[in-house]
Amino acid sequence: MKIGFCGLGRMGAPMVGRLLQAGHEVHVWNRSPGPLRAAREAGARVCATPRELGEQCAWVALCLFDAAVVRDVVFGKDGLARASALTLLIDHSSIPPRETRGFSDRLAAAHGAVWLDAPVSGGTGGAQAGTLAVMVGGPADACARAAPVLMAYASRVTHMGPVGCGQVTKLCNQTIVTTTVAAIAESVALAQDAGVDAARLQEALAGGWADSPLLRIFMPRMTQAPGSVQASLDTMLKDLDTVAALAQVQGTAMPVAAATGQRYRLASRQGLGAQDAAQLIQLYRQTDASADRAACDAQAPPES
Incomplete structure (x- = not known):
């Protein structure tokens, strides 16, 4: 079928690639021109504005950084909400x-189109392999209609309830992911400080209760030279801040997530925000701790 796609970042670009491979006619828009060239070469049709894209396609998917960008792309001067074809x-x-619920109500009142919140999990590797998990909020019948298209880049599409429920599910996902990554970083540091080869932890823990896809993905990233960025620390921090805000409104006690958020915030303040989430390990490097202690010792007054 014909489908539009806005946002060709780390996740969006491979998702568009999967749609094209599945035989769909894909129209794309992106704020920066760089990714558009590759999408055009792959067979996508480039639109100048979100509104133009929405005039061409009744169904449009977004994969954007935050709510402010979503608001601008949908409700801005040349936004999707101004397109007559969008359904x-x-x-x-x-x-x-x-904000998802507010956007949905606003779009329905002004335009009549249906909003599905459908955040994904699985990282860039999952997007490339077509194995993403998609958690959906919105009308069940709309989810059922969209699912066959989403399966171009997903291995699972789960309807979670009304609009907003997909985003809540993603926050649960991010709570588990971010706290687990922090625990892996602390485990690597514990092993290294004890003189144990942390690179062998993955092998030693395989098949046990600590084994998980996250362990298998992040342990090598933390014990080897840094590779390409899959998901940045600042992106994880954004989601942890959203978790904290929802928990505060609901009165949900989340002490582990709150403490984890401070670790990610510290990493961001130390200039690591744009790096891969695996670089949270830098907070625990023994050389850095030794340098900090040496600096403190140098500033301390001499003993009497």
């Missing part, structure tokens, strides 16, 4: 549930 908007962005 279904599928938002793969990770944004707050409350």
Whole structure:
């Protein structure tokens, strides 16, 4: 079928590639021109504005950074909401549930189009392999209609309830992911400080209760030279801040997530925000700790 796609970042670009491979006619828009050239070469049709894209496609998917960008792309001067052809908007962005519900109500009142919040999990590797998990909020019948198209880049599409429920599910996902990554970093540091080869932890823990896809992905990244960025620390921090905001509104006690958020915030303040989430390990490097202690010792007054 014909489908539009806005946002060709780390996740969006391979998702568009999967749609093209599945035989769909894909129209794309992106704020920066760089990714558009590759998409055009792969067979996508480039649109000048979101509104133009929405005039061409009844179904449009978004994969954008935050709620402010989603608002601008949908409701801005040349936004999707001004397009007459749009009937279904599928938002793969990770944004707050409350804003999602507000956007959905606004789009329905002004345009009549249906909003599905459909954040994804699985990283860039999952997008490239077509194995993403998609968690959907919105009308069940709309989810059922969209699922066959989403399966171009997903291995699972799960309807979680009304609009906003997909975003809540993604926040649960991110709570588990971010806290687990932090625990892996602390485990690597514990092993290294004890003189144990942390690179062998993955092998030693395989098949046990600590084994998981996250362990298999992040342990090598933390014990080897840094590779390409799959998901940045600042992106994880954004989601943790959204988790904290929702928990505060609901009165949900989340002490582990709150403490984890401070670790990611510290990493961001130390200039690591744009790096891969695996570089959280830098907070625990023994050389850095030794340098900090040496600096403190140098500033301390001499003993009497």
